[in-house]
Amino acid sequence: AQRVTQPEKLLSVFKGAPVELKCNYSYSGSPELFWYVQYSRQRLQLLLRHISRESIKGFTADLNKGETSFHLKKPFAQEEDSAMYYCALRRHNQGGKLIFGQGTELSVKP
Amino acid sequence: EPEVTQTPSHxxxxxxxxxxxxxxxxxxxxxFYWYRQILGQKVEFLVSFYNNEISEKSEIFDDRFSVERPDGSNFTLKIRSTKLEDSAMYFCASTSPGQGAVNEKLFFGSGTQLSVL
Structure with a gap:
């Protein structure tokens, strides 16, 4: 069965500190991995997708198939990064059916 | 950017x-999709809908649940005989035509918080 694990419920850092939100997955095929973000009182929105290999708002994530991980990183956290972050997996060609992790709340303190 | 709209909010x-x-x-x-999130738990897939029919549904989507697109613009989720455990935030989502492919981006609504008393 496919599963996404985000081991930290809450990650608290100071402004300017590096951030790494962990995500591990379990899937025997070729996964498609995403990070979604939910700012306070806003809707879930796509932050990153592994296929694009992009950097959004300073965040990057690399798919490591050997370690089955897709950790989200940012070298210098900003207060406006405070939000819930969800890692999600989609099986190849499975359309919009996403399997989400539990979510990690990132709190960036001034 | 266009948005998915959900009503009511609660x-x-x-x-x-x-x-x-x-x-x-x-x-x-x-x-079109419905997801739900019980307080403190994961966002879970309920159902996907394309070409006026369900394309996939999860175990949660039992026979009390139904979806329809009655008029070409609305997409509804009906829950009959509600149970306490149906209490959750329900998210609607949609995505672009002709994809279902790797670059597909889901657009989520802001959710409806359902409270069953």
């Missing part, structure tokens, strides 16, 4: 009653 109902949660997907989207 719905309270008595156990055993029927509720209808409404969504207006982005106008040129053809794939």
């Amino acid at each position: 719905q309270v109902t008595q156990m055993g009653q029927e509720v209808i949660l409404r969504c207006v997907p982005i106008s040129n989207h053809l794939y």
